[in-house]
Amino acid sequence: MALSIVDSCVNCWACYDVCPSDAIYQGSPHFEINAKKCTECEGDYAHPQCATICPIEEAILDAAGVPMNPPGSLTGIPPELMAEAMAEYRAR
Numbered sequence: 001m002a003l004s005i006v007d008s009c010v011n012c013w014a015c016y017d018v019c020p021s022d023a024i025y026q027g028s029p030h031f032e033i034n035a036k037k038c039t040e041c042e043g044d045y046a047h048p049q050c051a052t053i054c055p056i057e058e059a060i061l062d063a064a065g066v067p068m069n070p071p072g073s074l075t076g077i078p079p080e081l082m083a084e085a086m087a088e089y090r091a092r
């Protein structure tokens with residue numbers, strides 16, 4: 001059981017220092033989680049610390065590949081409203 005970091009990671013380093021298992025490392029082009037070391041924070045914290053601090057929605061996935069911070073969870077902007085605004089922006 002391990003979380004993973006995907007392409008939308010912006011390499012902000014926030015998760016690096018909060019991992020109790022030293023499972024996060026600077027990969028290329030983005031940070032990575034060593035699946036052999038990640039404990040999903042079990043025994044240390046109630047919630048995965050990397051996902052709790054990560055400022056980017058969908059950058060960290062759970063073991064099933066589902067975003068820990070889904071669209072709208074951090075911004076508070078409903079995904080459909082964001083899609084509408086982006087479509088309007090692109091049309092300019």
Ligand code: SF4
Nearest residue numbers: 019038040041048050
């Ligand atoms: S879930 Fe916990 S142990 Fe796994 S990478 Fe994130 S902070 Fe580290």
Ligand code: SF4
Nearest residue numbers: 009010012013015054
């Ligand atoms: S906190 Fe999120 S955006 Fe920042 S380095 Fe970690 S995974 Fe990437």
